[in-house]
Every structure is written in C-alpha cells, then in structure tokens.
Amino acid sequence: MDFRALVIILMSAVLVNNYVLRQFLGICPFLGVSKELKNATGMSVAVIFVMLLATAVTWPIQAYLLNPNGMGYLQTIVFILVIAALVQLVEITLKKYIPALYTALGVYLPLITTNCAVLGVTIANINKGYTFIEALVNALGSGLGFMLAMVIFSGVRSHTEASDPPPSFKGLPITLISAAILSLAFFGFNGVIENLFG
C-alpha cells in the first residue's frame, strides 16, 4: 500500500469527484441544511462520522460474509440496514455518554439514514474494488468533500437569501442556479490532482 495512492484517492474524492457537486449524492441536505454555517458544519461532521463508521462495518461484511457465501445480491438490503442500525446506535451512545456532542450532532443523525451519500459511498467502495484502507480513505475524502461543498455553499446562500431575484426564481430555483455556478467552479480542479501527484 503506497501512501501516494491514498493521497490521490483522498484528494480526488474531496475536489474532483465531489459527491455533492459532481455526483449528485446528498443533494437534499446540501440544499436543505446549508442556510446557516452552524447547521452546515454540524450536518457535515455527522455525515463524515457515519460515512467512516458505515464503511468500517460494511466493507468487512461484503468481503468476509456476503462474497464468500455467494450472497452478493443482499448488498443493498444489508448495507441500508447496517447504516440505519449504526445511526440509531450512535445516537443512543452519544446521548448517554457524550451529551455535549449529542446536542451538537443529535438532530442531524436521523436525517442521515436515508442520505444517499452514505449508502452511495459504501456501495462505491465495493464497486471500485478498494482495499479496506483505501475504502476508509475514500469515505473520509467523500465526507470532507461534502463538508467543503456545504460550508462554501452556506456562504453563497447568505448572499442569495439577501438578494432580490425575479419572483419566479425566489427560493429553490435561485439556490439551484448558484449551486450550478459552484459546481462549475469545481471543474477547475480537473486534472490538478493528476498533475500534482502523477
């Protein structure tokens, strides 16, 4: 396992193949929770946490339980159940042992069960044939990419909220169009990683 390959996976997940802006995963929280910086960061930290945890659990399940028994077809159902159970478990644990963290992240946790970015990253890790370490790095990178998009976009939102677009564009349409411009800006990272580390 060479370190360079891991850096490439991490950086490309954050910048080039950004989950929100490039692959359209996790659009709902991206549009819904990005109004304030505080909520955007809280949601992102919760997503990073659950992504890492979910990958750490689902990867071994696929590699050591489903694949050897020829039950690869149970992937979708097992993964979503594992994620749902994990989220519940994390919620209960945080509530009991780390109440401070629970107050900060607790409200976002239930929303994550049906967040397609979390299920997406666990399935993508299997599809891309990553090793366990690579899968974890990819999960971290995807989560960080989600956070980056959320934080930047909350800054953009604070301006669009104050602006005065044509009435038909008020609310969601103008938000989507600013998201398009942000997504366009991320095209600038194309090839950067390959040239830096290639």
Added chain:
Amino acid sequence: MKKDFVLPILVLTVICLVITAALAITDSFTGPVIAEAAARRAEEARNAIIPEAEGFEELTLDGLPAAVTEVYRATNGVGYVIALTTAGYGGDMKLLCGIDPDGFLIACRTLEQSETKGIGTKAIDTLERVLPGSDAALEGVDAVSGATITSRAYINAVKDAYSAFEIAKEAAK
C-alpha cells in the same frame, strides 16, 4: 411491557427473513441469466479485439503479472487476448489486449473504468488509437498530459499483457 418489545422485533425479523428468501429465489432465476450474459459479452469483446479468430481457449499459466486475470489463445493461432484488471485513477480499470503471434499489438479495449469523464476517458481514447501496431518496446507511446495516472496505469497494464504473452508463447513451445 415486554410484549411491546417482542412484537415489533419479531415482525421486523419475519419481514427480513421473507424478503431474504424472496431475493434468494429471484437470484436463482436471474443469476444464471446474468452469468450467461456476462460470458456472452466477454466472448463478443474478445471477438471484437481479434475478429479473425474462430474461437478462443483459456490458458492456465504460472508466473503471470498480478494485473493479468485471464489469457486466451485464438484456436486458429491468429493471436492472444489478455484480460487485465488494474487500478486507475478512479478505481479499478478492466481491459482486454490483443497481441498477434509476432508480438504486435492488435487492439486494446476498456471494458469497465471509472476515470474522470473528459480527462481520463480522453486519455484512454488517445491510447487506444495510438497503441495498435506497436511492439513490446511501446515506442512513441507516452502518457497523455493531464491524465498521467490513468495513462500510466493503462500503459503498465499493456506491458503486463506483453509479459503474459511471452509466458504464453514460452508455454506453447
């Protein structure tokens, strides 16, 4: 109180079991169809690489490079097709390389890849245009700038295909 806990868990478990059983049954129907279709696609892909071949036989060889997954020989001796899996920029890349008995590359095709659209994929297109006709030295084949990781992975895979070809030729003697 106890019943409040038992019933929901029981219902959930029963639903899980029923669904799993239903999936196992569906899989027993679709599984063979999927496998058959995959085998047919692989056959078609090999024929597309070397259209002159009448058929292919899979060879079992030792000491192959790690990237090589399968080696096929055209039954009428017009060449070899080597299947490879290598790590590209966005995950695993699966490709086929056809080499004629004199050691010249006939064609290369990617079967599966998740490279960056418009950058890595362009590099693959360029390489697949440039590669045919070259020999093991791969003269004039360079990494495509801007997509060095993708193209290096591809070129290294082609080199592995040559090693597999040499091993296959050696074994045939």
Added chain:
Amino acid sequence: MKKLANLTRGILKENPVLVLVLGTCPTLAVSTQATNAIGMGLAATAVLVCSNIAISLLRNVIPDKVRIPCYIVVIAGFVTVVQMVVEAYAYSLYQALGIYLPLIVVNCIILGRAEMFANKNGVGDSALDGIGMGVGFTLALLAMATIREIFGNGTWFGMAIPALSENTISIMTMAPGGFVVFGLLIALVNKLTKGKAIKKTEFGCEGCPSAAACGKLKCGEAGDN
C-alpha cells in the same frame, strides 16, 4: 372519481419532482440522456408500485415503532429484485444507471409515499398512487433529460438532431447543467402557476419522509433526503 384523483395527482398537481421537490439526487444525476431517464423512471415506478402495495397490505401488521425500518427493508427488497432483473435483461441500462440503481432505496419519493399514503390507504388506492407518482417522476426526468440531451449532446433518444448536433453545449450534460436546468424548470412551474404550485419554496418539513424521525427539528431548519 376519487380513484382517478389518486392516479392523476402524482402526475401534475403533486408531481414528486417539480412540485414536492423529492428525489432530487437521481433526477439530477441520470437526466443526461432520455433513455436513461426512462429507464430510471420505470425502475423507480416498479419499486414504488410494489412497495406501496406491500406496505398497504402489511399496514395493520407492522407495529408503529418499527415501521420505518420495515418500510426500508421492503423497499430494499424490491430494489434488489429490480437491480437483478435489469442486470440480467438490460445490461446497458444497468451500466448507465450504475450506483443510482441501488440508491433507489433512499429515493425519498418511495419512502415518502409509504409513510404518507400507503400506510393509511387500501391496496387499490396505494397501487394507483404509486403508478401516478411513478409516472410523474418519469415525466419530470424525461423533461430534464430532453433539455439536457438536446442541447448538451445534440441528440434525443440517441437520434441526432440537425444543426444542434454540430453545436453542442456539452456543459449541459455535466453536473452544472443539471443544476441549471432543474432550477429553470422549477422557476417555470412557479411562473406558470404564479408561485402557487410549489409546495416547498424552501426545503421544509412538509412532504419530508424523515419528518417523523426528526420531530426535534424546527421546520425549515433542516432538510430531508
């Protein structure tokens, strides 16, 4: 008459994508080509109709406490069946949809209809609701894909369109194009209905399938997925 309303509601008045603004991820992701849009729409419709029927049948059996996990398991089961069938009989579609095929599980239209309609209504009505919502989803996807494929690729269902195929705006098939076209379509619906149609000008709690789970959140503070 009520039966007809159950069917048609999802197509226009409560179109899941353009009016309820649910299922945005697949809408943006697979609407690059009209054929993919139809494929995705049909796959999601099949899951939606089946899960609506199953959940409606089981609505008196499933205890309230575990209803969300039960719905998820039922939906995931149908999604896997669809996945296997598509892989076996429509492999090119399977490749085109990629990871978005298993992600139908978390398409909030499906969980949303289970929670809001199927667990309160009979089997027939739930099936009609599923068909209506599925057709609405498919039509919205097709509208997006038509715009993006024609301008971005110069084709429609793969057929080249004269003049446009030589002057493509390739950004339309890429990520920013998806956001722009979706924004413009919603703005158009706003304009046509004078701002009355869109139930959610913001991402609020109404129509959110996770609303039950996130009762602690104040409406409008967090979105759904």
